[in-house]
Amino acid sequence: MRVALVGNPNVGKTAILNALTGGNFTVGNFPGVTVEKKEGKTKIDGMEVSFIDLPGMYSLEAASIDEKIAVEYLSRERPNLILNILNSANFERNLYLTLQLSRFDIPIIVVLNMMDKAKKSGIKINSKKLSEILGVPVVETVAVKNIGIEKLKREILIGGSLLKVRPKNLDESINEAGKIAKLVVQRIKPKKSLDDALDEVFMDKHLGIPIFLSFMWMLFTFTYSVADPITGALDEFFGASSEYVANLGGWFFSLLGSGIIAGVGSVLVFVPNIAFLFIALSILELSGYMPRAVYLLDNIMSKFGLSGRAIIPMILGFGCNVPAIMATRAIEDNRIRIATVLVNPFMSCSARLPIYILFAGVFFPGSGGTIVMLIYLIGVLIAFISALVFRKTLLKGEAEFIMELPPYMLPNLRDVWRSTWSRTRHFLEKAGTVILLMSVVVWFITQYPGGSLEKSYAAVIGKMLTPIFSPLGWNWELIVALISGFVAKEIVVATIGILNINLAEAISPFSALAFMLFTLLYMPCLATIATIRAEVGTKWAIFIVFYSFFIAYLVAFAAVVVGSWF
Known part of the structure; x- marks a missing residue:
């Protein structure tokens, strides 16, 4: 079984790959190009599963070489399953890509990663309702802490489902993502987080x-x-x-x-x-x-x-x-x-x-x-x-410059060692x-x-x-x-x-x-x-x-x- 990990940059795809394979993956290049490719294999209840961590992308309207490689892989290689990893703290923007993935007609499992960060940011996502709207399994995870990984493995064995929501173009994806976010996301005004306090110091124009x-x-x-x-x-x-x-x-x-x-x-x-x-x-x-x-x-x-x-x-x-x-x-x-x-x-x-x-x-x-x-x-x-x-x-x-800032994390000793x-x-x-x-x-x-x-x-x-x-x-x-x-x-x-x-x-x-x-x-x-x-x-x-x-x-x-x- 071949499973592709797809998502925006900085959503924790490699952390999910680590959690699923126990760090047992190889790093190579895609054929004919020098874009890094991470592949890992493991057995889930006796079934051999091969995972590939595709380059991060924001849209299927590929602009960079990395994004083109990811889109070409999904089009030509057609994996058995897509694990669509989302950063729960940036749910709506990540959902744009999810809805575009319907064009491939490949079964999907939506993985809401970094749920702890979303909670700290005052974001509550109704994953059950999201699953009903999209028509695919939705699994909540905190990959760096191995939370939700066993449930994700069970869903991988079942094989995912095709998306029910099928927008025709990017504009429709953006509109649909906004509508879905209003239905499944509840925002609570959070207290000032540690991330905010650290950013005030580290990103200060005089002190930074x-x-x-x-x-x-x-x-x-x-x-x-x-x-x-x-x-x-x-x-x-x-x-x-x-x-x-x-x-x-x-x-x-x-x-x-x-x-x-x-x-x-x-x-x-x-x-x-x-x-x-x-x-x-x-x-x-x-x-x-x-x-x-x-x-x-x-x-x-x-x-x-x-x-x-x-x-x-x-x-x-x-x-x-x-x-x-x-x-x-x-x-x-x-x-x-x-x-x-x-x-x-x-x-x-x-x-x-x-x-x-x-x-x-x-x-x-x-x-x-x-x-x-x-x-x-x-x-x-x-x-x-x-x-x-x-x-x-x-x-x-x-x-031009567009950049997403990931949340602060306490580095895991195992990840420091691996790197x-x-x-x-x-x-x-x-x-x-x-x-x-x-x-x-x-x-x-x-x-x-x-x-x-x-x-x-x-x-x-x-x-x-x-x-x-x-x-x-x-x-x-x-x-x-x-x-x-x-x-x-x-x-x-x-x-x-x-x-x-x-x-x-x-x-x-x-x-x-x-x-x-x-x-x-x-x-x-x-x-x-x-x-x-x-x-x-x-x-x-x-x-x-x-x-x-x-x-x-x-x-x-x-x-x-x-x-x-x-």
Whole structure:
């Protein structure tokens, strides 16, 4: 049995999927496109049921790529059943989509999720009467607390029903939704809720931005300081292991010790930092605060020609630029979408975090969290300025913004763990594949054609490019590290580990800052470039490679020049 989960964004579809499958679902892409697809399987009383969580949509009159994919899936794949998830606190608006689903002639179960939030908002829904009007089963749930899930499973086995109300067009759907809402919804004037009280503080025009910046500072300080003891212990472990194995003698132990353990170990050292970063980000996202931060920043975003929908992919870029660029498919205006894709690589992904932590620890001890936060903010600033340039020249047009704010939630520890592990696992998988392979490559070019490191292939390549980077104060070893970072940014740290560079002796603090800024801004990794090419074309992929290198060099050079004044 195939069941599609359909609903507006932020109605709790993934929470329902988690509750029904026990978190047993896979994440992939829809065929031929890069829109994320979540699928889960479970058995209900012996019957195998396959669930698919479709992208959120407000209407079947699809505007964004995400919405088109959802509509096409329902039209072509024709699942056996639709679970239409509604946010009960926004019942009438969610009902527009419900009524439009009648066009597919697929049995439906209406799921009134977040009933606790509706109650707190003074909204009482007569689900029995709603079921009679629509002619389909209606189940009340609070998915994050597993309330109503067993009843929902029983209704899934029965199979749902076809909608009795069948509007001919969108206008009729809106009119019918209004009529039905009047019949089944009772509104009681609620007392001032905790959500309202929190919004008055977090979204205040004077306090909102300072609070947001304070949260960001705490996030990076937490990431840096809490993980520091674990990072130090791992660094000692991998350093000692690398030296011990390399000293066993022979090319194989040299490869294993000086290449693989030194390279991969240099990256794995920073897994605690990355895990703590994702824990903090997951808490901010799951609590409902992050969308409010997005709303706060919209006024700033609009001045740079970007819509509110562009902010979510930019925030996702702090994790990884690849899925973040894929997420731009939710943006309806193609010019805004292209601009968002092009500036996304300036949002510092987690792969670059080990570089900042390494350099900040050597050159700015005691201020690591603050330095890392400033690097991230500079990336955001460059992204905004670049977006403004693109929207005023290459991609002219107006930006629009419509956004729904989800209720505040106390993050569930299980959900925080799932979100953190999913993102950290991606980092570990790269360490076991791409980084391991590149560590072998870097070891090879530093060992051959034989003799000293100064005569190796790596030295030849690095010294050839030294005239370009000498104004920034970097030696050939650091240049080789930057080149390796084109494949994946984590490899920069791996290369520094393999080359055994003494950073404190190799460069000055301001050259170190320039290096951090350069790695923040220079050409995206190979996977990101491939994704940009797939999403917006070869022309834009080539453009961003050269544009980002130019901006990176300009900003890094400015840092060195400013440093020379002190």
